[in-house]
Amino acid sequence: MREYELTVVYDLAVTEAGGPDAGPERVKSLVEGRGGKLLKVDHWGRRRMAYPIGRALDGDYVVTRVELEPAAIAPLEAALKIDEKVYRHLVVRADELPLPPPPREPRVPREPAGETAAATPAAPVAEAPAAAAPAPAAEAPVAEAPAAEAPAVEAEAPAPEAAAETPSEE
Secondary structure: OEEEEEEEEEOHHHHHHHOOOHHHHHHHHHHHOOOOEEEEEEEEEEEEEEEEEOOEEEEEEEEEEEEEOHHHHHHHHHHHHHOOOEEEEEEEEHHHOOOOOOOOOOOOOOOOHHHHHHHOOOOOOOOHHHHHOOHHHHHHHHHHHHHHHHHHHHHHOHHHHHHHHHHHHO
16 A cells, blocks of 8 residues: 545535535545545645636635555546546645655744843953053043044135136136
C-alpha cells in the first residue's frame, strides 16, 4: 500500500443535503470501497474557488491522506470523474509532496526602551571620576572657539562686495 493525498471539491448541494460531514463521508466510502483506509481528514469546508465552475463560485473542500494500492487509484479517479457533485479532484503520491515547513517560534514582544533601562540595574562605575578630572581643563579652549569663528564670518561678508565690483569694472 502507498500513501496518497486526495483533494476533492464538492458542490455545496452535498453539504446542504447530507449535513456538514457529507463530503468527508463520501470520500471515506469511496476509499474504503476500494480497499484503502483514511489516515487523516482535513475538511476545509466552504471556500471560494479560484475561478467559477459552471455558475458556482464556492465549493466544499475535503483534503485527505489515504493509503491505497497503486492499482486502486485509476478506479477511484474514474468514480470521482463520473460523480456530478465533484467539481475537481486531485490525487498526489505523498512521497512527492514537499515537506511541511518547520513550526515557527513564537514572537517575543519587545520591551519599550524606557522599561529596558529601568529594569537593567545600574553598573557600578569604578575610577570614572579620576579620569574625568582633566576634562574641565579641556572645556576652556572650547569656550574660545566661537570667538575664533566670528572673524571667519566677517571674511565672507566682503566677498559679495568684491563680486559686485567686478561687473561694474567691465
